[in-house]
Amino acid sequence: MYLSSLHIRQFRVFDDITLYFKNGINILIGENNSGKTAIIDAMRICLGCGKPDNYIYIQESDLHVNSTVPTENNTTIQFDLTFEFGDALIERECFYDFISQDKEDPAKQTIQLHLKFIQENNGKKKYFKRMIWGGDNEGQQVPYESLQEIFYTYLSPLRDAVSCLRPYSYDNKTSQLFNQLLST
16 A cells, blocks of 8 residues: 555645655655645654654644734644555555545555544643544544554654764764664
């Protein structure tokens, strides 16, 4: 399976945007401060929600600020992911709770995962309440075991190709990738 679309609402520089991906390698290109890192972080937040070693979390600074009305108080961030099935039947079994039937094409099913973060204030401090559901219906529970089956590898940005791709260097990106793949 592969991520075919990511809908981002009220996250950092994005008010409301939908990104579409193809099966295989996809490349994000853009000027500085155009939102490339926000897209990658949104994917890391969503794909890592079932991992105990997820090191990225929603913070108050992640809330979108409307540039035309900066005093507008935004308290909700939402991500909607759609995955397309591959040829492996095991995907349908592992992600049964995420399956969504395409309304226009009865032969097509996708996997949908939705995450909503709502900022709440308990009087002492602000925090984010996380809601996760799969499929078409908000509130449709997703077993934690299913979230753990979502596999991804994050490699930090390659800033210096000479040192980061050196065969025996500490931060060799290729070694990090192989180590990540072997540990899953």
